[in-house]
Amino acid sequence: MRRPPGLSARMKLALSYAGFLAVAGALLLSVVWVYLLRYVPNTSRGLLGISPNRYLLVHTFAPAAAVAMAFLLVFGLVGGWLLAGRMLAPLTSITAAARRAGNGSLSHRIGMEGRRDEFRELSDAFDTMLERLESHVAEQRRFAANASHELRTPLAISQTLLDVAREDPTRNRDEVLARLRVVNTRAIGLTEALLLLSRSDRGTFGREDVDLSLVAEDAAETLLHLAERRGIKLDVTGGTARTRGSAELLLRMVTNLVQNAIVHNLPVGGTVTVHTEARGDASVVRVENTGQPLPPELVPTLVEPFRRGAERARTDEHAGVGLGLAIVHSVVRAHDGTLDLVARPAGGLLVTVRLPGLP
Incomplete structure (x- = not known):
């Protein structure tokens, strides 16, 4: 102006x-x-x-x-x-500093010295804002680079399959189509996950009263076949835990947690427990699973986009696209909640989601 x-x-x-x-x-x-x-x-x-x-x-x-x-x-x-x-x-x-930030330089800090007064508080608040902006921009750049890489992979595979089919007319057509379908399905799944992550980050969704215990039962019912096929015992316990938010996003959040707990579990005799409860003024969802021991320094990085086990990245059809916990983290943040991940001493992970509760 x-x-x-x-x-x-x-x-x-x-x-x-x-x-x-x-x-x-x-x-x-x-x-x-x-x-x-x-x-x-x-x-x-x-x-x-x-x-x-x-x-x-x-x-x-x-x-x-x-x-x-x-x-x-x-x-x-x-x-x-x-x-x-x-x-x-x-x-x-x-x-x-504001002009430098406006020109794209977010690494500069004011670092005002002296005793605390109004100007010092303003300077510290501005430095904190710059630090968060720089971290957010760096995170977005990494996310864009990872997303580009992940989207390029199925497209490159599709291109290779098409080239092979064109150069070798005698090749089994049904086999090529089946592989193209798998690759295309993975690309669609990745695109949908990216759109869902963007939607939850923006917070542009309607809010309604949601019972997390019903959401947990729906998610468990959807994934029960996967758990039985892998020999995983899936239990849902607890009681009513009401909150206000998007039923669709909250269902996706719990589904991602349960699917992640099933996929990253023991080869034989694994368990997954989903527990919901109202604790004080918060509604809590706790997903606990057995599995291989996790290094403590690895746990905080699991919510970053495209973090997944390399052994399942390409071979497991249910391994996802590396956005499961990233979407969970985004949904929890959009609903003003908290997400805690703790490595179990015996192996596996304990994930606790706390959302604002309703009376």
């Missing part, structure tokens, strides 16, 4: 300081003038009926008062200009 130029903040402060000093000086001179008139005798009348003593006082006091007022105005302007410049100096650093 273009606006006409005006006085700078420094000039406004200088004029305000000079004006205040001039008013204070005028009041002080008025008090002195009243005091002098009170104690100067007025016994005789001179020219125009004015006492010679008071006439002399006027001619003596008025020039001195005018000089004093002029000095106060000049002193107020100069002193106000210098003081305002000193007081507003931190804003110069903040403005320079």
Whole structure:
């Protein structure tokens, strides 16, 4: 928005300081003038009926008062200009950092020193904002690069299969079509996951009352066949846990957690337990599964996009596209909740989701 130029903040402060000093000086001179008139005798009348003593006082006091007022105005302007410049100096650093950020440089920090005051708090808040923006931009760049790589892989495979089919007319047509279908299905799944992740990040969804215990039962029923085929015992326990949000996104969140717990489990005799409960003012969903021991330093990175086990990345049809826990994290964040991942000492993972509850 273009606006006409005006006085700078420094000039406004200088004029305000000079004006205040001039008013204070005028009041002080008025008090002195009243005091002098009170104690100067007025016994005789001179020219125009004015006492010679008071006439002399006027001619003596008025020039001195005018000089004093002029000095106060000049002193107020100069002193106000210098003081305002000193007081507003931190804003110069903040403005320079804001302009750098506007030009795309997010690595600069103000790092203001000194004791905490309003400018220091503003500077620290601006540095925190820049740090979060830089982290978010870096995360988005990594996500875009990973998404491009993941989308390029099935397209490249499809292109290779088509080239082979064209160069070798004798090749089994049904086999090529079946492989193309698998690759195409994976590409569609990845695209849908990316769209869902984008939707949950934006928070553009309707909200309604949702019982997480019913959501957990729906997710378990959907994945029961997968659990039975892998020999995984799937249990749903707990009671009503009501929250407010998108039923579709919350169902996808729990489904991703349960599917992840089934896929990343023991080869034989594994278990998955889904528990829901209302705890205080929060509604809790807890998904616990057996599995191989996880290094503690690996657990915080599991919510990053495209983090998955390399051994299942290409061979397991249910391994997903590496966005399962990333979508869970995004959905939880969009619903103002918290997500905790803890590696079980005996192996496997314990995932706890806390969402704002309803009475």
